Amino acid sequence: xxxxxxxxxxxxxxxxxxxxxxxxxxxxxxxxxxxxxxxxxxxxxxxxxxxxxxxxxxxxxxxxxxxxxxxxxxxxxxxxxxxxxxxxxxxxxxxxxxxxxxxxxxxxxxxxxxxxxxxxxxxxxxxxxxxxxxxxxxxxxxxxxxxx
Amino acid sequence: xxxxxxxxxxxxxxxxxxxxxxxxxxxxxxxxxxxxxxxxxxxxxxxxxxxxxxxxxxxxxxxxxxxxxxxxxxxxxxxxxxxxxxxxxxxxxxxxxxxxxxxxxxxxxxxxxxxxxxxxxxxxxxxxxxxxxxxxxxxxxxxxxxxx
DNA sequence: GGCGATTAGTTTGTGCACAATACATATGCG
DNA sequence: CGCATATGTATTGTGCACAAACTAATCGCC
Numbered sequence: 001x002x003x004x005x006x007x008x009x010x011x012x013x014x015x016x017x018x019x020x021x022x023x024x025x026x027x028x029x030x031x032x033x034x035x036x037x038x039x040x041x042x043x044x045x046x047x048x049x050x051x052x053x054x055x056x057x058x059x060x061x062x063x064x065x066x067x068x069x070x071x072x073x074x075x076x077x078x079x080x081x082x083x084x085x086x087x088x089x090x091x092x093x094x095x096x097x098x099x100x101x102x103x104x105x106x107x108x109x110x111x112x113x114x115x116x117x118x119x120x121x122x123x124x125x126x127x128x129x130x131x132x133x134x135x136x137x138x139x140x141x142x143x144x145x146x147x148x
Numbered sequence: 149x150x151x152x153x154x155x156x157x158x159x160x161x162x163x164x165x166x167x168x169x170x171x172x173x174x175x176x177x178x179x180x181x182x183x184x185x186x187x188x189x190x191x192x193x194x195x196x197x198x199x200x201x202x203x204x205x206x207x208x209x210x211x212x213x214x215x216x217x218x219x220x221x222x223x224x225x226x227x228x229x230x231x232x233x234x235x236x237x238x239x240x241x242x243x244x245x246x247x248x249x250x251x252x253x254x255x256x257x258x259x260x261x262x263x264x265x266x267x268x269x270x271x272x273x274x275x276x277x278x279x280x281x282x283x284x285x286x287x288x289x290x291x292x293x294x295x296x
Numbered sequence: 297g298g299c300g301a302t303t304a305g306t307t308t309g310t311g312c313a314c315a316a317t318a319c320a321t322a323t324g325c326g
Numbered sequence: 327c328g329c330a331t332a333t334g335t336a337t338t339g340t341g342c343a344c345a346a347a348c349t350a351a352t353c354g355c356c
Binding site: 027030056072 | 303304306307308313315
C-alpha cells in the first residue's frame with residue numbers, strides 16, 4: 001500500500017488519493033461557498049458553530065484538528081465579515097468564546113443548497129457514504145495516534 | 149450525505165473525513181520526510197520524477213492536479229536543494245523539462261522506509277487499500293468532472 | 297499569599313494552493 | 327509572410343496549515 005515503486009508513481013499511493021480527493025472537494029465547494037462569501041475552512045468553522053454556538057477556540061480546534069495559529073487569523077476574518085463575535089470568557093480570561101451573529105446564523109439557511117450540490121456530484125448512496133466515512137475516520141484516527 | 153444539519157457538525161460530513169484524513173497523512177509524513185529534507189508536496193513531485201524522469205511542468209501538474217503557480221516555486225526550491233534541474237526544451241522553448249540530479253535519484257533509496265512506516269500506521273490489508281483507492285479515485289474523478 | 301508550571305491564544309516565518317494576470321514561444325490561417 | 331490565437335510558465339495577491347516562540351491568565355503546591 002501507498003507504494004510508489006510499483007512504477008505507478010503517485011497514482012498508486014493511498015495518501016495521494018486522499019490528497020487529491022480532498023482538493024477536489026474544496027474545488028467543488030469553492031464556487032458554491034463564494035456566493036456565501038466563505039472559503040472552505042471558514043465554512044467548516046461555520047458548520048461547527050451552527051451545530052454548537054458559543055464554544056471556544058480550543059474546542060473548535062479539537063473538532064477540526066486545527067490549532068489556534070491557523071484558527072486565529074481565520075476567525076478574525078469571520079469577525080471582520082460580521083459573521084461571528086470573539087469575546088474573552090469572563091470566568092477564564094484565557095479563553096476566547098465564539099458566537100454567531102444574526103448574519104452568521106442566517107447563513108445556515110443557504111446551506112441546504114450547498115449540501116445538495118455536493119451530494120449530487122458525489123453520486124453515492126447514503127449507506128455507501130456512511131461506510132466510507134467510518135472507514136476513513138478510523139484510518140485518520142490510526143494515523144493521528146502514530147503522529148503524536 | 150455530507151449533511152451538517154443532522155446536528156453532528158463537521159463530523160457527519162464526508163468532505164471533512166477527506167479533509168482531516170489528508171491532513172493526518174501529511175502530519176504523519178512530516179517527520180519522516182524531514183529527514184529527507186522534503187515537504188509532502190515536494191515528496192509527491194519526487195515520486196513522480198522517480199517514476200518518470202524528464203517530464204515537463206504541464207505533465208507533472210496533470211498527474212498531481214496542480215497548476216504551474218503552485219509548482220513553479222516548489223520546483224525552484226527542489227532545484228535550490230540540488231535535487232532536480234529545470235531546463236527549457238530546445239524543441240519548444242515554452243516547456244520546462246524536469247530532470248533528477250544524482251542526489252535526487254539517490255533519495256529514492258530511503259523511500260522504502262518511509263513507505264513502510266506509513267503502511268504500518270494505516271494498518272490495512274493490501275486488498276482493502278486497493279478497494280479504498282479505487283472508490284476514492286472514482287469519487288475524486290466525479291467531483292472533478294462537476295468542477296470544470 | 298506567592299511562585300513555578302500549565303493552559304489558551306497570538307505572532308512570526310515558511311511553504312502550499314489557487315485565481316488572476318502577464319509574458320514569451322509556438323501554431324494556424326488568411 | 328504576418329498576425330491572431332493558443333499554449334506553457336511565471337508572477338502577484340490572498341488565505342490556509344503548521345512549527346516555534348511569545349504573552350497573559352490560571353492552577354498547583356508549599
